[in-house]
Amino acid sequence: MSEVAHPLGARVLAGDVRALARLCRLVDDGVPSARQALVELFPHTGKAWTIGITGTPGAGKSTLTDKLIGGFRARGLRVAVLAIDPTSPFTGGAILGDRIRMQRHHADAEVFIRSVATRGALGGLSRSAADIIRLLDAWQAAVVLVETVGVGQDELEVTRTVDTTIVVTAPGMGDEVQAIKAGILECADVFAVNKADREGADATMRDLELMLALGDAQRRPSAAAAGADRHGHHGAQSACGAAAPPVPAGGAEADGSWRPPIVRCVATRGEGVDELLKGLDAHRAWLATPPGEARRRARLADAVRLELRSALLGRAEDRMHDAIEEAVSRVARREIDPYSAADALVARLVG
Amino acid sequence: MSEVAHPLGARVLAGDVRALARLCRLVDDGVPSARQALVELFPHTGKAWTIGITGTPGAGKSTLTDKLIGGFRARGLRVAVLAIDPTSPFTGGAILGDRIRMQRHHADAEVFIRSVATRGALGGLSRSAADIIRLLDAWQAAVVLVETVGVGQDELEVTRTVDTTIVVTAPGMGDEVQAIKAGILECADVFAVNKADREGADATMRDLELMLALGDAQRRPSAAAAGADRHGHHGAQSACGAAAPPVPAGGAEADGSWRPPIVRCVATRGEGVDELLKGLDAHRAWLATPPGEARRRARLADAVRLELRSALLGRAEDRMHDAIEEAVSRVARREIDPYSAADALVARLVG
Numbered sequence: 001m002s003e004v005a006h007p008l009g010a011r012v013l014a015g016d017v018r019a020l021a022r023l024c025r026l027v028d029d030g031v032p033s034a035r036q037a038l039v040e041l042f043p044h045t046g047k048a049w050t051i052g053i054t055g056t057p058g059a060g061k062s063t064l065t066d067k068l069i070g071g072f073r074a075r076g077l078r079v080a081v082l083a084i085d086p087t088s089p090f091t092g093g094a095i096l097g098d099r100i101r102m103q104r105h106h107a108d109a110e111v112f113i114r115s116v117a118t119r120g121a122l123g124g125l126s127r128s129a130a131d132i133i134r135l136l137d138a139w140q141a142a143v144v145l146v147e148t149v150g151v152g153q154d155e156l157e158v159t160r161t162v163d164t165t166i167v168v169t170a171p172g173m174g175d176e177v178q179a180i181k182a183g184i185l186e187c188a189d190v191f192a193v194n195k196a197d198r199e200g201a202d203a204t205m206r207d208l209e210l211m212l213a214l215g216d217a218q219r220r221p222s223a224a225a226a227g228a229d230r231h232g233h234h235g236a237q238s239a240c241g242a243a244a245p246p247v248p249a250g251g252a253e254a255d256g257s258w259r260p261p262i263v264r265c266v267a268t269r270g271e272g273v274d275e276l277l278k279g280l281d282a283h284r285a286w287l288a289t290p291p292g293e294a295r296r297r298a299r300l301a302d303a304v305r306l307e308l309r310s311a312l313l314g315r316a317e318d319r320m321h322d323a324i325e326e327a328v329s330r331v332a333r334r335e336i337d338p339y340s341a342a343d344a345l346v347a348r349l350v351g
Numbered sequence: 352m353s354e355v356a357h358p359l360g361a362r363v364l365a366g367d368v369r370a371l372a373r374l375c376r377l378v379d380d381g382v383p384s385a386r387q388a389l390v391e392l393f394p395h396t397g398k399a400w401t402i403g404i405t406g407t408p409g410a411g412k413s414t415l416t417d418k419l420i421g422g423f424r425a426r427g428l429r430v431a432v433l434a435i436d437p438t439s440p441f442t443g444g445a446i447l448g449d450r451i452r453m454q455r456h457h458a459d460a461e462v463f464i465r466s467v468a469t470r471g472a473l474g475g476l477s478r479s480a481a482d483i484i485r486l487l488d489a490w491q492a493a494v495v496l497v498e499t500v501g502v503g504q505d506e507l508e509v510t511r512t513v514d515t516t517i518v519v520t521a522p523g524m525g526d527e528v529q530a531i532k533a534g535i536l537e538c539a540d541v542f543a544v545n546k547a548d549r550e551g552a553d554a555t556m557r558d559l560e561l562m563l564a565l566g567d568a569q570r571r572p573s574a575a576a577a578g579a580d581r582h583g584h585h586g587a588q589s590a591c592g593a594a595a596p597p598v599p600a601g602g603a604e605a606d607g608s609w610r611p612p613i614v615r616c617v618a619t620r621g622e623g624v625d626e627l628l629k630g631l632d633a634h635r636a637w638l639a640t641p642p643g644e645a646r647r648r649a650r651l652a653d654a655v656r657l658e659l660r661s662a663l664l665g666r667a668e669d670r671m672h673d674a675i676e677e678a679v680s681r682v683a684r685r686e687i688d689p690y691s692a693a694d695a696l697v698a699r700l701v702g
Contacts (some may be wrong), residue, residue, distance in 0.1 A: 035690060042688030057408060300689075301679040305664070307693035308675070312663040313656070315697050324659070328652040337393030338651075339386060342658035346666050349701055 002043050009037035012139050013044055017112055020139045024114050027131045038131055041138040048080075048137035049284060052159050053147045054187070055168035060194040063267040064168055064276075065147045069105050071277050072143045079105075080141035081113040082132055084148045084158060112136065130161045130303055159187040160302055164283045166276070167260075168192045169208070171200030188260045190250075190279040196264035196272065208262050251282050256291045258283065316349055323348065353394050360388035363490050364395055368463055371490045375465050378482045389482055392489040399431075399488035400635060403510050404498045405538070406519035411545040414618040415519055415627075416498045420456050422628050423494045430456075431492035432464040433483055435499045435509060463487065481512045481654055510538040511650055515634045517627070518611075519543045520559070522551030539611045541601075541630040547615035547623065559613050602633050607642045609634065667700055674699065 004010045008026070011019030026034035051068075053061050065081060072079045105111040116132055129146065136144045148158050159165040167188035193204050250261025261279040265272025286292045317324065327341040336344075355361045359377070362370030377385035402419075404412050416432060423430045456462040467483055480497065487495045499509050510516040518539035544555050601612025612630040616623025637643045668675065678692040687695075 039688050039690050042690075043685050046685060297679070297683055300683050301676075304675065304679050304682055304689050304692055307689045308667060308696055309660055309664045311693040311697045312667060312700070313660045315701050316659060316663060319701070324655065325652075328648070328655050331655055332648055332651050334394050334397060337390050338655050338658045339390050339393075341655055342662040345659055346662045349663070350666050350670070 002040065004037075004040045004044070006033070006037040006040050009041050009138075012037075012135060013041065015140055017109065017139075020112060020135060021114070023135055024116075024132055027135065028116060028128060038134060041134065045134045045137040048133075048141050048144045049164070050133055050137075050144045050146060050162040051280065052162035052165040052187075053145060053168060054159060054165060055192075056170065059168045059170040060267050061147055061168050064166075064192060064194060064265065064273075065145055066105070067267050067270055067273045068145060068276070069111060071273055073105075073108065073110065077142035078110045078140060079112075079143050079145065080136035080139065081111070081145045081147065082129065082136065083113070083115045084129055084146065112139065112141065129158055130306070133161060160299055163287055163296070164189045164280055166190045166192055166280070168194050169204060170195040171198045171204045189258065189283045190276065191260050191262040192272070192276055193262060193264050194267050197266050201264065205262060205264065212260065212262075250279065252286045252289065256289060258286050258291070316345065320345060320349060353391070355388075355391045355395070357384065357388040357391050360392050360489075363388075363486060364392065366491055368460065368490075371463060371486060372465070374486055375467075375483055378486065379467060379479060389485060393485065396485045396488040399484075399492050399495045400515070401484055401488075401495045401497060401513040402631065403513035403516040404496060404519060405510060405516060406543075407521065410519045410521040411618050412498055412519050415517075415543060415545060415616065415624075416496055417456070418618050418621055418624045419496060419627070420462060422624055424456075424459065424462065428493035429461045429491060430463075430494050430496065431487035431490065432462070432496045432498065433480065433487065434464070434466045435480055435497065463490065463492065480509055481657070484512065511653055514638055514647070515540045515631055517541045517543055517631070519545050520555060521546040522549045522555045540609065540634045541627065542611050542613040543623070543627055544613060544615050545618050548617050552615065556613060556615065563611065563613075601630065603637045603640065607640060609637050609642070667696065671696060671700060 004013055008019045008023045012023055023034060023037055027038065053065050053068075055061055062083075065083075069079050069081065105113065114132065114136075116128060133144055133146065144162075146158055146162055165187050167190075169191070170193065191208050193201060193208070195201070250259045253259050261282070263272055263275045263279050265276060267273070287296065323345060327336070327345060330336045331338050331341055355364055359370045359374045363374055374385060374388055378389065404416050404419075406412055413434075420430050420432065456464065465483065465487075467479060484495055484497065495513075497509055497513055516538050518541075520542070521544065542559055544552060544559070546552070601610045604610050612633070614623055614627045614630050616627060618624070638647065674696060678687070678696060681687045682689050682692055
């Protein structure tokens with residue numbers, strides 16, 4: 001394995017929490033030496049299991065995250081948490097009361113919790129998040145939990161950088177939230193219906209099942225009827241037989257694809273957390289199958305393209321700063337449209 | 352003014368609603384001829400007043416949007432609405448019950464309502480939204496209302512493409528939502544505290560005022576005490592005198608900067624909508640001042656960079672498809688890190 005010359009990087013690899021915290025901050029601030037550490041640490045990454053926790057605001061994601069920390073610690077695993085907050089550079093760091101709920105783990109040296117703010121920068125969030133996740137991985141965290149607060153593009157991008165995504169929802173969150181659920185449907189590897197002791201939990205379960213069946217219908221028209229029928233029998237064991245892991249209505253399908261299990265929980269009381277962990281384990285096992293491997297590779301390809309896009313824009317800014325400013329002025333005067341201006345700049349840079 | 356040869360483009364410019372709907376769809380689908388229409392229509396854009404409506408899910412954004420449509424129609428203005436939904440290509444178009452609330456305007460030929468889905472593509476949302484906004488502008492809409500559903504990076508990007516941003520919140524939405532408010536604080540040109548007849552409305556007003564004062568303290572340390580003091584007197588007329596337009600606790604400041612007014616409303620009953628319109632008008636007047644112009648230009652520069660980034664990546668994919676795939680394979684084998692791989696690809700493309 002390659003040497004890590006960067007002093008902080010070497011300490012992170014040795015499991016030093018303080019070095020990890022400092023390096024996270026340097027990465028966040030875009031300090032050039034931090035990039036060197038990332039480059040050197042990269043060969044030491046790829047071992048952590050990264051789990052995204054996203055979903056509707058107020059669904060209880062932080063409480064559930066807290067319970068998952070507890071669950072993984074009970075297995076003796078080192079856990080890192082990255083909380084992605086849409087707080088701005090303007091207001092400074094995170095001001096989440098939710099973070100306090102995780103404080104009980106702060107005395108535990110095998111748990112590291114870090115918040116990262118949403119950057120205003122173009123595509124800045126997911127790059128920064130991906131970099132920090134690699135640091136947590138290099139620190140030898142066995143599990144990295146990535147919790148997001150919002151429900152937009154951020155979350156979609158974050159789910160594309162993790163191995164397994166939990167989408168958390170709760171009963172009775174209204175129309176708008178239903179729409180959000182539809183948006184993140186395809187990102188979910190496991191659904192958690194939290195606050196399942198509340199009125200409307202059954203309806204929420206049914207909605208999710210229906211949406212999954214509709215998704216099947218679009219993805220694989222032949223499977224539509226079967227999917228709709230199976231999910232009509234809520235709570236019944238999956239009909240696809242031996243291939244399905246022991247999680248209700250979900251898991252690996254006969255054709256090798258993954259169907260998200262839907263798990264009811266009441267995170268505040270710890271109910272359903274074991275079932276959730278089972279669903280996560282089943283997904284991890286699926287990731288080692290050929291379709292799972294293919295997904296991992298596709299996500300890595302996304303990561304490379306993200307870096308490439310950023311590096312290209314950086315190079316363009318270096319080489320053509322004045323030309324870009326001039327193009328902006330011409331667009332402002334409406335002498336040229338932004339599409340043609342961009343094409344002209346690309347032609348000038350690349351030929 | 353330049354000719355528009357594109358048949359649909361020419362019809363859009365003449366105010367044809369059906370042509371507009373078709374062209375929106377072609378732009379959404381990324382059809383090459385649609386790009387030609389955008390290029391030709393660009394010189395005819397820049398006249399519409401674009402207003403973003405964002406904020407916490409469930410705060411009543413759609414109802415407020417509906418009332419604003421009514422308010423601008425009462426002034427005889429042509430209005431277009433772009434609703435940005437985080438629904439996926441997977442689930443098809445928008446499934447928002449909220450949209451129904453705006454249906455009463457559907458019979459009005461001077462109102463055009465369009466939903467656009469969040470794309471999974473990198474930076475795809477804001478490009479697509481910006482393009483559609485330009486079409487609505489070319490259709491001679493006097494006002495373009497851009498309503499977002501989520502509260503993440505999408506919204507931050509959308510707010511950067513509009514002239515004026517309304518951030519809508521409502522009392523009693525919990526900790527997590529407080530954090531979201533902090534994140535979009537800097538994007539707000541006007542705050543609307545909707546459902547202001549509910550318990551907790553005064554507390555929400557105070558929270559927002561406090562956050563604005565804190566923002567002042569970071570931005571202009573000298574103004575901190577004054578800001579905190581003025582906002583301690585909730586509801587009092589702004590202390591900054593003649594420079595302040597007649598909206599409570601907000602407007603243009605003595606130093607030329609803009610302080611977001613905070614407007615209470617009960618959208619379902621139409622209460623506070625006139626005050627909201629006044630706040631919007633004041634902001635529009637501010638946009639014509641030198642600091643307002645500077646902001647418009649900075650946003651246009653962002654738009655050009657967004658196009659440039661996209662065009663660069665497109666060119667890289669064309670020229671180096673195999674090299675990118677090879678780089679991904681090497682990163683997957685951890686032979687190289689994504690940072691160095693991206694740099695090598697850039698060097699190969701640009702030199």
